[in-house]
Amino acid sequence: MNYTRNNYEEHALDYLEGRMTEEQSNRFKHFLVSNPDIYNEVVELKLVYLTPDLSVQFPDKQRLHQTQSNGSPFRMWYAIAAALIILISFVFLLSQPQSTQPTELVEGSSMEEVDPRIEGLQENSPTLLESDLAEVDLGTEQRADDVVKAIKSEPKGEEIINQGSTHRFFAKIDPLIETISVEEAVHQDAERQIDFAKNEVTNEKIETDPSLDRNSFPVLDQLPMTDLTESVLDYELKRGEKLVAISEAEVESDRSTIGKLLASINLIPSGLRDLDKDEIREKVMPEFIASRD
Amino acid sequence: MNADHYNQCVHEYSDKLYRFAVSLLAHEMDAEDVVQGVFERLWKRHDKVDFRAAKTYLFTSVHRACIDQFRKRKTEREVKDKLMVAEPYMPDRRMEDRQYIEELLKRLNENQKSLVLLRDYEGYSYEEISEITGLTLAQVKINLFRARKKLQIFLSDCVIQN
Numbered sequence: 015m016n017y018t019r020n021n022y023e024e025h026a027l028d029y030l031e032g033r034m035t036e037e038q039s040n041r042f043k044h045f046l047v048s049n050p051d052i053y054n055e056v057v058e059l060k061l062v063y064l065t066p067d068l069s070v071q072f073p074d075k076q077r078l079h080q081t082q083s084n085g086s087p088f089r090m091w092y093a094i095a096a097a098l099i100i101l102i103s104f105v106f107l108l109s110q111p112q113s114t115q116p117t118e119l120v121e122g123s124s125m126e127e128v129d130p131r132i133e134g135l136q137e138n139s140p141t142l143l144e145s146d147l148a149e150v151d152l153g154t155e156q157r158a159d160d161v162v163k164a165i166k167s168e169p170k171g172e173e174i175i176n177q178g179s180t181h182r183f184f185a186k187i188d189p190l191i192e193t194i195s196v197e198e199a200v201h202q203d204a205e206r207q208i209d210f211a212k213n214e215v216t217n218e219k220i221e222t223d224p225s226l227d228r229n230s231f232p233v234l235d236q237l238p239m240t241d242l243t244e245s246v247l248d249y250e251l252k253r254g255e256k257l258v259a260i261s262e263a264e265v266e267s268d269r270s271t272i273g274k275l276l277a278s279i280n281l282i283p284s285g286l287r288d289l290d291k292d293e294i295r296e297k298v299m300p301e302f303i304a305s306r307d
Numbered sequence: 308m309n310a311d312h313y314n315q316c317v318h319e320y321s322d323k324l325y326r327f328a329v330s331l332l333a334h335e336m337d338a339e340d341v342v343q344g345v346f347e348r349l350w351k352r353h354d355k356v357d358f359r360a361a362k363t364y365l366f367t368s369v370h371r372a373c374i375d376q377f378r379k380r381k382t383e384r385e386v387k388d389k390l391m392v393a394e395p396y397m398p399d400r401r402m403e404d405r406q407y408i409e410e411l412l413k414r415l416n417e418n419q420k421s422l423v424l425l426r427d428y429e430g431y432s433y434e435e436i437s438e439i440t441g442l443t444l445a446q447v448k449i450n451l452f453r454a455r456k457k458l459q460i461f462l463s464d465c466v467i468q469n
Contacts, residue, residue: 023452023453024448026448028448064408065427070326079314080314081310
């Protein structure tokens with residue numbers, strides 16, 4: 015190998031540390047003699063070597079030692095942390111309230127029938143705030159459950175629940191209890207309103223209660239809970255079911271029943287309260303229109 | 308490698324690794340963290356690491372960890388380097404050896420520091436240093452030569468000033 019000014023750095027240490035063959039060493043010496051500046055540079059390097067300060071030692075070396083053949087000392091802590099996370103998650107899940115299952119109340123109903131309508135309600139209800147949606151009044155939910163149970167406990171109430179059109183009403187009410195905002199009750203006495211609904215279902219004569227302002231629910235009495243934007247035709251095409259024409263009397267009966275049920279649990283979709291009654295008849299109540307046609 | 312082998316590594320190499328890291332980082336706490344982290348990783352992989360290769364594994368890991376530390380502190384180090392250039396070092400006769408070595412090492416870049424320490428402190432061959440640092444054999448020799456040249460110039464300046 016020829017030593018040059020371009021490659022001497024790679025070989026200088028081998029020369030100084032005696033790791034060259036005799037022939038290589040002689041050739042490198044020849045190169046150094048030919049380049050005096052590099053000669054001085056290389057020879058002086060012999061002086062500079064560092065020695066470690068042995069007083070510098072790792073503190074508390076014992077903590078690095080291991081006694082187990084498997085696993086790291088941190089594995090146990092990882093396992094404890096994982097167990098705690100699982101335990102906390104389990105407790106959190108158990109602490110969550112059980113939601114009302116509408117399909118248990120009404121056979122043949124499904125959430126798929128209800129969700130599009132709820133979305134429609136939300137889109138067409140400018141006063142329905144997200145904060146309202148986020149809040150679920152557990153007390154109201156419980157009262158609604160009580161109402162349904164109370165109705166089912168009555169002979170005619172069970173019959174109404176299993177009827178066709180009312181069947182749909184119940185299927186549509188329950189998701190509202192879970193998802194749509196609940197306004198502050200106009201009438202705080204829930205027990206009295208439950209009795210009111212029960213009396214209505216059983217066709218018992220309702221005693222006039224002056225404190226119950228029925229004008230507070232003008233929309234609810236005519237609310238069959240369908241998509242605001244759907245026409246009768248759209249409704250039938252979308253749902254794949256033919257709307258059943260029912261008599262005015264039945265409509266009135268259904269409306270009053272569902273209105274009172276909603277009233278009893280203080281469910282008033284706020285976005286619907288301001289709608290014109292005629293508009294509701296056209297857009298909100300396809301069943302009503304169908305029955306008139 | 309079993310637990311006995313691992314503990315033997317702790318006994319034989321922890322101080323050397325710590326000195327290596329302290330010299331590279333010039334920071335005892337950081338060096339302690341680096342060495343502890345390296346031994347934790349070795350224990351996690353102890354069943355996959357051959358005891359005979361453990362020393363190289365440990366020094367390689369510490370070297371890489373220190374390089375990572377250097378990168379994190381790059382801006383700070385650049386400022387320090389500029390300050391060092393601006394203020395010539397005045398050797399103190401009472402200075403301890405360790406401080407003296409630290410002052411010497413400050414004149415080197417990260418790679419040069421590693422090479423000098425591995426060679427002078429641990430007596431590694433150039434081939435082993437190449438394996439630990441990931442540099443080619445030629446790069447190791449050239450960088451080490453330049454590092455020693457820097458140290459020589461620094462020492463010459465100290466002699467002249469004294």
